[in-house]
Amino acid sequence: MIVVGGGISGLTAAWRLRGDAEVTVLEGGPRIGGKLRTGTLAGAPVDEGAESLMALRPEAVRLAQDVGLGAELCDPAPAPTTLWSDGALRPLPQGHVMGIPTEPDALAGTGLLSEEGAARLRHEEALPAEALTEDVSVAEYLGGRLGQEAVDRLVEPLLGGVYAGRPDRLSLRAALPRVAAVAERGEPLLSALRRMRTPRGAAQGPRVVPVQGLRGGTGRLPRAVAEASGARILTGTRARELQRTAAGRWRVLAVTSDGPLLMEADAVVLAVPAYEAAELLRPHAPLADADLGAIQHASTAVVTMAFPRTKALARGDALPEGNGFLVPAVDGHTIKAATFLSNKWRWQSEAAPDVFLLRTSIGRVCEEHRLDVPDRHLVRSSVIELHQALGSIGEPVAARVTRWERGLPQYGVGHKERVARVREAVGKLSGIQLCGAAYEGVGVAACVSTGTGAARALTEG
Numbered sequence: 378m379i380v381v382g383g384g385i386s387g388l389t390a391a392w393r394l395r396g397d398a399e400v401t402v403l404e405g406g407p408r409i410g411g412k413l414r415t416g417t418l419a420g421a422p423v424d425e426g427a428e429s430l431m432a433l434r435p436e437a438v439r440l441a442q443d444v445g446l447g448a449e450l451c452d453p454a455p456a457p458t459t460l461w462s463d464g465a466l467r468p469l470p471q472g473h474v475m476g477i478p479t480e481p482d483a484l485a486g487t488g489l490l491s492e493e494g495a496a497r498l499r500h501e502e503a504l505p506a507e508a509l510t511e512d513v514s515v516a517e518y519l520g521g522r523l524g525q526e527a528v529d530r531l532v533e534p535l536l537g538g539v540y541a542g543r544p545d546r547l548s549l550r551a552a553l554p555r556v557a558a559v560a561e562r563g564e565p566l567l568s569a570l571r572r573m574r575t576p577r578g579a580a581q582g583p584r585v586v587p588v589q590g591l592r593g594g595t596g597r598l599p600r601a602v603a604e605a606s607g608a609r610i611l612t613g614t615r616a617r618e619l620q621r622t623a624a625g626r627w628r629v630l631a632v633t634s635d636g637p638l639l640m641e642a643d644a645v646v647l648a649v650p651a652y653e654a655a656e657l658l659r660p661h662a663p664l665a666d667a668d669l670g671a672i673q674h675a676s677t678a679v680v681t682m683a684f685p686r687t688k689a690l691a692r693g694d695a696l697p698e699g700n701g702f703l704v705p706a707v708d709g710h711t712i713k714a715a716t717f718l719s720n721k722w723r724w725q726s727e728a729a730p731d732v733f734l735l736r737t738s739i740g741r742v743c744e745e746h747r748l749d750v751p752d753r754h755l756v757r758s759s760v761i762e763l764h765q766a767l768g769s770i771g772e773p774v775a776a777r778v779t780r781w782e783r784g785l786p787q788y789g790v791g792h793k794e795r796v797a798r799v800r801e802a803v804g805k806l807s808g809i810q811l812c813g814a815a816y817e818g819v820g821v822a823a824c825v826s827t828g829t830g831a832a833r834a835l836t837e838g
Contacts, residue, residue: 378835379403379629379642380608381616381657384411385821386812387648388599389440389828392606397836400608401640403631405615405649409603412784413821415596418775419683421729422594423718423736425779426679429453429588430595430821436829437598437822438589444601449592453721456700460534461710461766462489466702469531472574475553476531477523479571490526497524501567508563512790515552516544522566534703538714540819541675541741541785543706551788592724595821614638619645619657619809627808644808646831650674651786651815658803665802668795672815674783677740678748680759681718682773683732696733697767711747711758714738715766732774737763742787752778786815810834 378394380387383404391400402409412426430437430450441450457468458476469476470483478484481499490498501522509518515536519528533544540547550557559569591597603610613634620628627645631638647654655669686696701716718734719726725734737759740748748755756776763770789795796816803809812827 378644378646379627379640380646380648381629382411382646382648382653382813383409383599383603383610383612384648384813384824385413385437385599385602386411386814386824386828386831387646388602388606388608389825390646390648390810390812390832391608392440392444392602393829393832394836395606395608398644400606401642402603402606402608402610403614403616403629403640404610404612407612409610409612410596410599412781413595413599414779415594416681416777416779418681418734418777419729419732421683421725421732421734422596423681423725423734423777424594424596425681425777426781427595427821428716428718428722428736429590430598431587431823432589433587434822434826436825437820440602440825441591441598444598444605446591446597446601449597450589451592451722451724452586452589454700454723456720458535459699459702460489460530461702461704461715462530462534462708466699466766472571473531474555474570474574476533476535477519477527477556477566477570478531479567479574481567489530494524494526494530498527502565504565506563506565509549509557509560512548512550512557512793514545514790515547515549518549518556518560519544519566529707530705533707534705534713537706537741538703538738540788541677541713542787543742546742546787546789548788548790548792551792590722590724598821611638616649616653616657619661621661625807644810644835646810646812646828646835648812648828648831650783650813652783654811654813654815658809661806661809662802665799668799668802669815671795672792673742673787673789675740675742675785675787676745676748676780676782677738677784678755678781679736679738679779680712680755681734681736681777681779682756682759683729683734683775684771685774686731686733695768695770697735697770701735702766706741710762711755712737712739712762713741715763733770735763740781742785748780785819808835 378398380402414425472479614631616631618630628641651669651672655666659666700721715737810831812831
């Protein structure tokens with residue numbers, strides 16, 4: 378079998394296929410791992426893409442355990458979700474669901490909403506609720522229930538961090554499925570979310586850790602999965618065309634630095650971005666090509682910096698507290714988030730005791746102009762805005778910019794229906810499966826799930 382794409386989705390598929398087939402993974406870039414990449418800054422390992430694994434769903438954590446990294450899993454330092462909103466750092470009250478406060482009175486004194494915005498939010502449970510029968514945008518539903526200010530200042534920063542998307546374009550069903558389920562039942566939102574968080578009669582359990590990391594960086598995961606899969610891995614090998622043979626097998630025409638490469642297999646897993654999958658499927662499934670090609674993508678950048686601890690302390694500068702902050706788009710800043718790596722991950726602090734490592738994230742859909750500048754401008758903008766948010770923290774002694782062009786697929790209104798049509802069209806092609814971030818979630822756990830599903834469909838179908 379051939380897996381096209383060496384990110385975590387494709388590598389998971391290859392690992393799940395071990396023992397059932399000989400697998401070759403074709404990766405167009407110079408390395409495997411996709412958006413799980415660990416580099417080095419100031420002598421310490423730093424993640425340049427995803428720096429954590431969702432622990433609220435088991436797939437990614439379980440995969441790490443299965444490939445021998447279980448002992449390397451670690452929890453982040455406990456800290457509240459914090460917003461840099463309206464000129465100040467403001468923690469979100471505990472118990473929120475993607476920024477939606479289940480106890481509106483807990484917002485009192487936080488400055489997160491104006492008095493009018495807080496009053497509008499508190500009014501939600503008195504509003505009539507009709508069952509939602511079709512997909513709508515996050516902003517359309519939540520704006521009607523909570524008010525636009527709550528959407529802009531509480532929900533958008535979290536959605537921007539996950540999807541780099543806009544609430545007025547993101548699908549409620551795809552981006553916030555738990556909220557969508559409430560809407561489709563026709564229930565008031567806040568009371569329903571409270572019941573989800575604390576079922577009646579349930580005892581207070583231990584603290585739930587939403588994410589986990591890997592000591593040494595999440596870039597270790599794809600390498601471990603690749604080694605455990607036993608698959609043949611070809612980097613610098615970009616698939617250009619899928620052909621169907623007279624015998625019903627699949628032929629993959631790829632391009633390498635040494636020239637063209639032609640391979641044949643009984644089945645192919647396409648673990649590439651939606652726009653690449655669309656091109657490969659165009660001659661065979663034009664309906665899937667059209668729907669995949671309609672998926673928009675956002676480009677982002679990660680700016681990782683190292684600030685000297687000793688100089689900062691000598692000058693009296695305060696090192697940041699907490700794990701970082703998110704930024705509402707309505708405030709007009711360049712950065713959309715900052716993560717204080719040296720605080721969040723103990724291993725990161727131990728690996729670089731002389732510097733304070735942090736990173737900023739830049740880029741939302743329709744904000745490509747913020748990235749259309751040299752790397753040094755992104756670093757400078759990040760430092761300036763960090764000083765505005767945190768006070769004087771000095772200047773970085775090292776910095777790196779990692780750009781993810783068209784890196785995050787956008788789950789627009791009707792996304793689930795679009796994916797269903799794609800899967801129906803591809804299902805008519807024997808021996809083709811799809812996986813990756815374009816379908817059921819952009820996080821590592823969701824990607825692992827799609828890779829597992831693709832492999833299972835080929836071995837059990």
